[in-house]
Amino acid sequence: xxxxxxxxxxxxxxxxxxxxxxxxxxxxxxxxxxxxxxxxxxxxxxxxxxxxxxxxxxxxxxxxxxxxxxxxxxxxxxxxxxxxxxxxxxxxxxxxxxxxxxxxxxxxxxxxxxxxxxxxxxxxxxxxxxxxxxxxxxxxxxxxxxxxxxxxxxxxxxxxxxxxxxxxxxxxxxxxxxxxxxxxxxxxxxxxxxxxxxxxxxxxxxxxxxxxxxxxxxxxxxxxxxxxxxxxxxxxxxxxxxxxxxxxxxxxxxxxxxxxxxxxxxxxxxxxxxxxxxxxxxxxxxxxxxxxxxxxxxxxxxx
Amino acid sequence: xxxxxxxxxxxxxxxxxxxxxxxxxxxxxxxxxxxxxxxxxxxxxxxxxxxxxxxxxxxxxxxxxxxxxxxxxxxxxxxxxxxxxxxxxxxxxxxxxxxxxxxxxxxxxxxxxxxxxxxxxxxxxxxxxxxxxxxxxxxxxxxxxxxxxxxxxxxxxxxxxxxxxxxxxxxxxxxxxxxxxxxxxxxxxxxxxxxxxxxxxxxxxxxxxxxxxxxxxxxxxxxxxxxxxxxxxxxxxxxxxxxxxxxxxx
Ligand SMILES: [Zn+2]
Numbered sequence: 001x002x003x004x005x006x007x008x009x010x011x012x013x014x015x016x017x018x019x020x021x022x023x024x025x026x027x028x029x030x031x032x033x034x035x036x037x038x039x040x041x042x043x044x045x046x047x048x049x050x051x052x053x054x055x056x057x058x059x060x061x062x063x064x065x066x067x068x069x070x071x072x073x074x075x076x077x078x079x080x081x082x083x084x085x086x087x088x089x090x091x092x093x094x095x096x097x098x099x100x101x102x103x104x105x106x107x108x109x110x111x112x113x114x115x116x117x118x119x120x121x122x123x124x125x126x127x128x129x130x131x132x133x134x135x136x137x138x139x140x141x142x143x144x145x146x147x148x149x150x151x152x153x154x155x156x157x158x159x160x161x162x163x164x165x166x167x168x169x170x171x172x173x174x175x176x177x178x179x180x181x182x183x184x185x186x187x188x189x190x191x192x193x194x195x196x197x198x199x200x201x202x203x204x205x206x207x208x209x210x211x212x213x214x215x216x217x218x219x220x221x222x223x224x225x226x227x228x229x230x231x232x233x234x235x236x237x238x239x240x241x242x243x244x245x246x247x248x249x250x251x252x253x254x255x256x257x258x259x260x261x262x263x264x265x266x267x268x269x270x271x272x273x274x275x276x277x278x279x280x281x282x283x284x285x286x287x288x289x290x291x292x293x294x295x296x297x298x299x300x301x302x303x
Numbered sequence: 304x305x306x307x308x309x310x311x312x313x314x315x316x317x318x319x320x321x322x323x324x325x326x327x328x329x330x331x332x333x334x335x336x337x338x339x340x341x342x343x344x345x346x347x348x349x350x351x352x353x354x355x356x357x358x359x360x361x362x363x364x365x366x367x368x369x370x371x372x373x374x375x376x377x378x379x380x381x382x383x384x385x386x387x388x389x390x391x392x393x394x395x396x397x398x399x400x401x402x403x404x405x406x407x408x409x410x411x412x413x414x415x416x417x418x419x420x421x422x423x424x425x426x427x428x429x430x431x432x433x434x435x436x437x438x439x440x441x442x443x444x445x446x447x448x449x450x451x452x453x454x455x456x457x458x459x460x461x462x463x464x465x466x467x468x469x470x471x472x473x474x475x476x477x478x479x480x481x482x483x484x485x486x487x488x489x490x491x492x493x494x495x496x497x498x499x500x501x502x503x504x505x506x507x508x509x510x511x512x513x514x515x516x517x518x519x520x521x522x523x524x525x526x527x528x529x530x531x532x533x534x535x536x537x538x539x540x541x542x543x544x545x546x547x548x549x550x551x552x553x
Contacts, residue, residue: 034324048350050338061335065342065350070334072343094357094432097528103353110346124438168324184502186522214324244326258331274333284331288324299326 031290034166036215037081038284039071042249043276044085045092045121046104051277061279064107070281071111078285080165083112084172086249087119087221092277100125105136113139115161117174117219118146119249126187127151142174142219145199150190160203162211168288170215171207175200175236177222177250196222196231197239204242215286216243223251224273237261237269245284248273257303258284268301361429365535369542373420377464379474379549383417384466386543387434390534391527392468395441395499398523407443408486409498410468411454413509416501417466426535435528439501444517448492453513455483455490458549467549474551481552501527 050063075081085108090101101122108116118141122130131152134141144159160173175196179188200218207213218236225234233248241263248271258272274280372383388410396407419433446454458465459478473481483490495518502522505514535541 031324033327049354050336053338060338063336063342065344065346066336066338066340068343068346069340070336091438092436094361094429095353097432097438098357098360099353103350107346107349110349181506184506215326244329255333257333270329270331272331272333279336281334281336282331283334284329286326287328287330289327290324291327300328301331302328303331 033287033289034168035078035080036165036168036170036286036288037074037078038084038217038245038247038282038286039074039081040084040086040247040272040274040282040284041067041278041280042086042221042247042273043088043119043252044104044278045088045276046090046096046101047093047277048095048103048107049093051279058277058279062277064111064278067278067281068107068111074283080168082114082163082165082170082172082217084217084219084247085113085116086219086247086273087117087176088121088249088276089116089119091121091124096124100129101133102136105133109136109138114163115140115142115172115174115219117141117221117249118143118157118176119221120177120179120182123179123183123187127153127189127191131156142172143176144173144203145175145194145196146179147192147194149192153191160207162207162213168215169211169213170217171204171211171213172217172219173200173203173207174219175222176220178231196220197236200236200240200243204240208242214288215245218243218246220246221249224248224253224255224271225251233271233273234259234261237263237271239264241265241267243269244286245269246271247282252276254280258282260301260303268299270301270303361427361432363428364425365428365431365532366426366538367540368421368423368426369540371420371423372543374414374417374464377545379462379464379551380467380545381417381464382543382545383421383434384412384414384464385468385546385548386541387412387417387527387531388466388468389543390531391441391499394530394534395443395523395525398525399443399497399499399521402523403443403521405497407499408469408496409451409454410466411498411500411504411511412466413504413511414463414465415509416503426541428532431528431531431535435531437503437528439503439527441499441523441525441527441530442502442505443497443499443521443523444505444514445519446496446498446513446517448490448494448496450513450516451485451490451496451498452492453516454498454511455480457511457513464549470548472549473547476552478551 048064051058053060089104163170178193225232233246253273254275258270263269272282274282391410471484475481504511507515
């Protein structure tokens with residue numbers, strides 16, 4: 001009876017602490033469980049201030065200074081937190097038109113964002129406009145499927161970054177939407193677009209096998225879902241493996257809760273997107289243990 | 304003794320396996336940034352000077368408008384759309400003419416690009432930002448008469464009050480063309496027309512595929528929002544009206 005109870009509780013909560021005699025015998029077998037929190041925004045579009053109280057859809061919602069309060073509260077709860085943005089930081093209020101994105105980047109730096117990917121609107125003042133604002137961003141920009149080699153951004157954008165939180169290696173890589181037809185050529189210039197799915201497969205393999213990441217997060221500005229063949233987060237999820245979480249943007253999708261999709265080998269992968277304009281922040285909590293279950297496919301997902 | 308050894312092997316195996324942390328449980332949710340969350344003071348204070356500067360700029364009065372303008376006040380053309388199209392031809396043509404020696408014949412924007420109404424009273428910089436929040440620029444496309452004919456059919460098929468200037472298009476009840484004139488003259492298939500629009504539409508946005516047939520395009524490096532601001536500044540009072548440029552005979 002006692003043993004049965006034990007199995008149930010580990011299966012449910014993954015708690016390996018308190019294994020008792022078994023734990024004492026095996027030298028370091030029962031390593032302590034870990035808790036990593038991922039916070040994310042997308043398509044904030046220069047919405048630094050909250051919406052007016054009389055706004056039809058989002059009265060009084062949003063605002064960078066309130067978002068920061070919430071972020072700080074969550075960091076106090078769990079210091080092992082990553083804060084990410086899925087692009088389209090720029091464009092949407094006069095703050096962008098007057099300051100070119102300077103204030104957006106400065107505020108995100110003060111809030112201690114860990115990384116962001118690039119959205120199509122982040123090219124709105126041209127690739128030179130983005131470069132000019134980069135010194136205000138104290139966090140890396142991450143994208144793996146744009147080749148910037150023949151542009152002013154050469155060497156400034158990383159395909160991925162590995163973060164370590166409480167000893168857990170978290171690989172974050174970025175993918176962006178096809179710019180042709182969406183952004184004027186004179187703005188993106190010689191930026192080359194590569195297929196995000198092929199890129200993701202290569203990078204994920206590298207993150208898992210070489211970088212030994214225990215969590216892999218895709219920061220995407222592809223869009224949640226399309227009726228046609230256009231690559232989306234849903235398509236990316238279904239065509240790849242070993243990704244735990246896709247944080248999306250571009251389609252300004254409000255999801256009632258994160259989507260649990262199935263990847264190429266039938267394992268679960270989470271997709272989340274939180275609308276736009278900073279009216280929401282997404283929160284994903286990963287509870288990890290060393291019970292040997294293989295990534296998100298074996299985890300209990302509670303959304 | 305044997306049993307003990309086996310147990311050690313097992314635990315050693317488990318140990319190796321245990322090097323990898325994997326997610327056992329994942330929880331996801333969305334948190335709303337609601338008005339009852341207090342603003343972080345240091346961030347708020349940092350924003351203040353930027354905010355004050357912008358508010359000062361935004362409240363600058365540029366012109367006076369005696370009545371409300373809304374893009375839903377007409378079926379095939381609207382006063383606000385006509386204002387935008389007329390402003391575009393009036394302020395862009397001198398620049399275009401100086402650069403190329405040619406003149407703009409037609410203006411076509413998209414209905415969806417009118418992002419806000421304008422309330423009667425003082426028209427401010429903020430009004431221009433609300434109507435045109437995007438960074439789109441004026442471009443002039445050289446289109447053959449055949450492509451302009453496609454454009455006319457696009458207007459007819461969409462049945463939408465896309466802002467136009469320089470053309471007169473009247474439809475019969477059955478949507479057949481009663482009259483079409485460009486700069487007061489009949490459309491000639493072989494002639495070249497200079498059509499002013501924005502860079503988004505030039506690249507085929509809103510399914511305006513006829514723009515992809517442009518023989519040439521000139522970017523005037525003039526943001527439509529700035530053009531509107533300049534236009535408002537130049538006028539003391541705005542009084543745009545709905546007219547006969549695109550109508551259906553009832
Ligand atoms: Zn966006």
